[in-house]
Amino acid sequence: MSSRHVTDLLPLWIEGDLDARESRAVDAHLAACGRCRTEAGALRESQAWLKSAAPPPFSVEDRDELRQAVLVRIQAPERRVPKVGWIASLAAAALLIVFLRPHRATAIAALPPAPPLPAPRSFALLPVVKPLRTVRHTLPPPLEPAAGPGASRIEIQTSNPQIRIIWLARATVQPEGSSPHSSQEDL
Amino acid sequence: MGEWSAAPSGTSGGELLDDVVLRVREGDPRAFEELMALTDLKVLGVAWRILGDRDLAKDAAQEVYLRIHRSIGGYRPGESFRAWMHRITVNACFDLARKRGPRMASFDDLDGLDHAHPGAEHADEALLMDQRRALVRRALQSLSPAERAALVLRDMEGLSTEETAKALGVRPATVRSQISNARAKVQAFCARLTRASSGGRP
Numbered sequence: 001m002s003s004r005h006v007t008d009l010l011p012l013w014i015e016g017d018l019d020a021r022e023s024r025a026v027d028a029h030l031a032a033c034g035r036c037r038t039e040a041g042a043l044r045e046s047q048a049w050l051k052s053a054a055p056p057p058f059s060v061e062d063r064d065e066l067r068q069a070v071l072v073r074i075q076a077p078e079r080r081v082p083k084v085g086w087i088a089s090l091a092a093a094a095l096l097i098v099f100l101r102p103h104r105a106t107a108i109a110a111l112p113p114a115p116p117l118p119a120p121r122s123f124a125l126l127p128v129v130k131p132l133r134t135v136r137h138t139l140p141p142p143l144e145p146a147a148g149p150g151a152s153r154i155e156i157q158t159s160n161p162q163i164r165i166i167w168l169a170r171a172t173v174q175p176e177g178s179s180p181h182s183s184q185e186d187l
Numbered sequence: 188m189g190e191w192s193a194a195p196s197g198t199s200g201g202e203l204l205d206d207v208v209l210r211v212r213e214g215d216p217r218a219f220e221e222l223m224a225l226t227d228l229k230v231l232g233v234a235w236r237i238l239g240d241r242d243l244a245k246d247a248a249q250e251v252y253l254r255i256h257r258s259i260g261g262y263r264p265g266e267s268f269r270a271w272m273h274r275i276t277v278n279a280c281f282d283l284a285r286k287r288g289p290r291m292a293s294f295d296d297l298d299g300l301d302h303a304h305p306g307a308e309h310a311d312e313a314l315l316m317d318q319r320r321a322l323v324r325r326a327l328q329s330l331s332p333a334e335r336a337a338l339v340l341r342d343m344e345g346l347s348t349e350e351t352a353k354a355l356g357v358r359p360a361t362v363r364s365q366i367s368n369a370r371a372k373v374q375a376f377c378a379r380l381t382r383a384s385s386g387g388r389p
Contacts, residue, residue, distance in 0.1 A: 011370035015341075017348065017363060046326075046374040050342055054320040056232035057241060063227050066245060070223065070252040 006036050014043045208268050211259050223252060230276050236339045237280045239328055250279040273354035277336050284332065326376040330369050337365035
């Protein structure tokens with residue numbers, strides 16, 4: 001080994017990357033070869049230059065900018081999720097209103113409280129809730145006082161602000177034998 | 188060279204980083220900012236040396252932290268975090284360079300460096316240093332991306348050959364071959380240019 005030039009090994013030898021046996025062989029050759037010593041000196045110098053290379057040119061502002069940009073991008077999806085959730089719950093609430101309002105309206109309409117479904121025979125004797133009339137206004141309706149005891153008033157605002165459905169109902173006792181539907185003719 | 192070289196793993200600096208990484212894995216939202224504060228200069232520096240451009244390096248660093256945030260669960264405590272992080276950095280740089288086209292980014296303009304040290308006292312020394320640094324950067328630019336990444340991690344960032352291999356996703360033998368070629372090329376580049384400039388000047 002010591003009789004042959006070690007140019008190929010020098011780049012690893014210079015930083016101690018050779019194993020002990022190879023390293024000793026290079027040492028031995030260098031002691032005897034001026035040309036390889038010159039090569040080694042040049043490599044030592046260029047490695048020193050490499051290690052004294054310019055420090056990266058990043059300022060505190062660059063680091064702040066990087067941190068902000070990363071945090072914004074990291075938090076963006078997380079922030080969007082609650083926002084979507086909030087919108088979704090709003091939509092759910094709107095749906096609930098749509099479905100709950102008629103239910104509540106039914107409950108109001110059921111005033112006075114209806115007893116559990118009776119046997120068909122006695123049905124006509126019990127108070128029956130029947131619609132009096134359905135009014136369709138294009139303007140807010142005038143206040144109509146409840147028409148006596150047992151009367152109910154249900155107002156439903158449609159999505160069109162100009163249209164509100166008002167359901168007026170009154171419980172009446174049906175004459176024996178008449179069907180609840182035929183009573184509509186009384187209106 | 189940097190906070191990690193000054194505090195190799197095992198010292199309080201390494202333990203601090205390990206602790207922060209652990210907290211990031213556990214989902215501590217403050218820990219990620221701490222991780223960035225501890226590592227951003229390294230990430231920016233490596234990206235800058237590989238890409239040779241300040242703005243590109245900042246883009247790459249942003250991508251690095253997004254990837255770390257996404258895949259921190261894939262990091263196994265006990266393995267070298269800096270090798271894991273450098274691997275993400277190197278990949279982000281290569282991806283960015285690939286996206287920019289076959290030509291790696293044009294290296295930052297170096298001519299302005301002559302005016303970096305206005306103090307007249309050590310003007311000659313400073314000028315010499317600036318010229319050397321410019322030379323090193325041009326020499327780095329002359330390397331292939333893989334050789335450059337290996338040289339930057341092994342010789343400029345002070346990673347071991349094994350860590351460099353992990354960061355590059357190659358065998359240690361490949362790293363040895365890459366750094367051997369890279370060192371020889373840098374030396375030849377510097378020798379050619381210093382000879383040319385000393386010959387060309389009065």
